[in-house]
Amino acid sequence: MTGRVLMSAQGLQIRFGGVVAADNVNIDIHEGNNLAIIGPNGAGKTTFLNICTGYLKPHAGRVVFDGKDVTRKSPRQITRLGVARAFQIPQLFTEHTALENLLIAAAARDRSWKPFTALGAIPEREEMMHLLDMVKCTSVADRPVSELPEGQRKLVDIALALALKPKLLFMDEPTSGVASSEKFEVLDIVAKALAEAQVTAVFVEHDIGIVERFADEVAVWNRGEILFRGEPGEILSHPDVIRDVIGEEV
Amino acid sequence: MALRKIIPVLLVALVAALPLLAPFTQVMLTLALAKGLAVLGIIVLLHAGQVSFGHALFFAVAAYTAAFVGKSFAGGELVAMMVAGTLVAAVTGLFVGLFVVRYRHIFFGMLNLAFSMIFFSFLEKFYHITGGSDGLQVLRPSVLGIEMERTGFEMLLFYGSLVICLAAGWATWAFLRSPIGNMMQTIKTNEIRLEYLGVSARATLLAGYVVSAALCGLGGVLMAVAQGIVTPEYAWWIRSGEFVFIAILGGANSVAGAFVGSLVYEIVRTYAAAFAADVWQMVLGVFLLAIILFASDGLVGMYNALMDRLGGKGGMRTDDAREAAE
Numbered sequence A: 001m002t003g004r005v006l007m008s009a010q011g012l013q014i015r016f017g018g019v020v021a022a023d024n025v026n027i028d029i030h031e032g033n034n035l036a037i038i039g040p041n042g043a044g045k046t047t048f049l050n051i052c053t054g055y056l057k058p059h060a061g062r063v064v065f066d067g068k069d070v071t072r073k074s075p076r077q078i079t080r081l082g083v084a085r086a087f088q089i090p091q092l093f094t095e096h097t098a099l100e101n102l103l104i105a106a107a108a109r110d111r112s113w114k115p116f117t118a119l120g121a122i123p124e125r126e127e128m129m130h131l132l133d134m135v136k137c138t139s140v141a142d143r144p145v146s147e148l149p150e151g152q153r154k155l156v157d158i159a160l161a162l163a164l165k166p167k168l169l170f171m172d173e174p175t176s177g178v179a180s181s182e183k184f185e186v187l188d189i190v191a192k193a194l195a196e197a198q199v200t201a202v203f204v205e206h207d208i209g210i211v212e213r214f215a216d217e218v219a220v221w222n223r224g225e226i227l228f229r230g231e232p233g234e235i236l237s238h239p240d241v242i243r244d245v246i247g248e249e250v
Numbered sequence B: 001m002a003l004r005k006i007i008p009v010l011l012v013a014l015v016a017a018l019p020l021l022a023p024f025t026q027v028m029l030t031l032a033l034a035k036g037l038a039v040l041g042i043i044v045l046l047h048a049g050q051v052s053f054g055h056a057l058f059f060a061v062a063a064y065t066a067a068f069v070g071k072s073f074a075g076g077e078l079v080a081m082m083v084a085g086t087l088v089a090a091v092t093g094l095f096v097g098l099f100v101v102r103y104r105h106i107f108f109g110m111l112n113l114a115f116s117m118i119f120f121s122f123l124e125k126f127y128h129i130t131g132g133s134d135g136l137q138v139l140r141p142s143v144l145g146i147e148m149e150r151t152g153f154e155m156l157l158f159y160g161s162l163v164i165c166l167a168a169g170w171a172t173w174a175f176l177r178s179p180i181g182n183m184m185q186t187i188k189t190n191e192i193r194l195e196y197l198g199v200s201a202r203a204t205l206l207a208g209y210v211v212s213a214a215l216c217g218l219g220g221v222l223m224a225v226a227q228g229i230v231t232p233e234y235a236w237w238i239r240s241g242e243f244v245f246i247a248i249l250g251g252a253n254s255v256a257g258a259f260v261g262s263l264v265y266e267i268v269r270t271y272a273a274a275f276a277a278d279v280w281q282m283v284l285g286v287f288l289l290a291i292i293l294f295a296s297d298g299l300v301g302m303y304n305a306l307m308d309r310l311g312g313k314g315g316m317r318t319d320d321a322r323e324a325a326e
């Protein structure tokens, strides 16, 4: 927890009807410190990501990124400040191929509209091919993403976020749907890429093995609240966490 | 597959030769090309998953602009009419677009319709400016300063339109496969992701909207000059519907579909109306029904399917059949 504070959530509150999905959530995200969020279904993990990326506006509290209050900003504005997101359910351009999805992301990042250049011929192509290679999707580069299995769509979704070269990356259950034999390998590669590019990651994860391996810090969510927070070794062996959260996962 | 590319080229050549072989087809073909440009505008928006039922607005705005240019500068100048008409349509598209790109699907379609109806009433009511329901005459303009005889002018208008359609077809094809064109198409599949890439979905749709308005405008000018008169009917909602109809008929997925659809439509309309005045709409209706049910990529889609069957797979995608943009 040495890096400066990159994003800070302060007193977040949100409820949907009777459901309290965020109940006074306070957390600082430190640069270079990968944070894992764990907790049972419906705990409010995705909601937290939705608030931090501007998709939902909290009823109280605020989100500060890089010293700027971004609580009322749109996902687009927050993205442009350097925050990217991979989704629990992959959000892709289903009529485009995997490579085209990435090329669109690269063009978006570089604000390169080029109305008379073919998308497939933009200079970022090589870089995006490399990114596809990294997430082991080269063989499906030219297939429409709607035809890909869930696991690969998940990986393309992560690659889309990485393509933006963000400062902060949110990943919502990055390994769900990815074949268990590949989970570690793929996340190893992603983690390496993140370290190289100095991207800080916040990821929601149900797989405790993944959390142990990749998180520098763990936060345990339940009913819209953060119950525990600390180093993985300490948190994951806490009897209450084992009983209430990890117990449920297995 | 060579055949696949040769046929479109032959079709363009056939259209180009037709007025020489059968002079009486020339005016009809010019009108079909003019409408084809407007249909191309519709097809741009269809790529974003949006249907406009009011694009006759831009067709009419540009046509009236051409008429005013004609009235203001002794007889008018064709190139000035085209530039002014297209520009005014694009600027109108920008302002109307700022409003309509906030909506999607049926609301998008109906808002466009609403704007076109307002303009239609304006044309009817402000008689002293617009000539009311009688419209305005568009005298034969000079071309780059040269006065022309009627036959020569009509011939030039036809071949000029053909060249413009080929150029506009190519430019639209290039736009649709460019980064910005592809971003516009993601509005159909995932706007949320587009926003999460830091791109404004509305601004992207607006870009496509202005392009589509400009194309409609260019078509409107050519129509006005070819017909020699502009009337409020240019802005009528039936005409907007006709553009959408032709787009589906020709193939909404492709640039070539605009012109294939428009030529087929115009030919059927002209000759069926002459020989079977009562049933031509029924013929077109049944045809459209068949297209929607069995060949949703329209005539161009049917052509591609046929070529696939003849020559095996590995051919071009629909949008690559742009050469057919006669």
Ligand SMILES: Nc1ncnc2c1ncn2[C@@H]1O[C@H](COP(=O)(O)OP(=O)(O)OP(=O)(O)O)[C@@H](O)[C@H]1O
Residues within 6 Å of the ligand: A016, A019, A020, A021, A039, A040, A041, A042, A043, A044, A045, A046, A047, A048, A088
């Ligand atoms: N937009 C919304 N409208 C209504 N209710 C919502 C909305 N978003 C979330 N909720 C509710 O808020 C609660 C928290 O949901 P959230 O998706 O944040 O949980 P989660 O921790 O991500 O769960 P999971 O592990 O299943 O993904 C749930 O009860 C959910 O039904």
Ligand SMILES: [Mg+2]
Residues within 6 Å of the ligand: A045, A046, A047, A088, A172
């Ligand atoms: Mg969730």
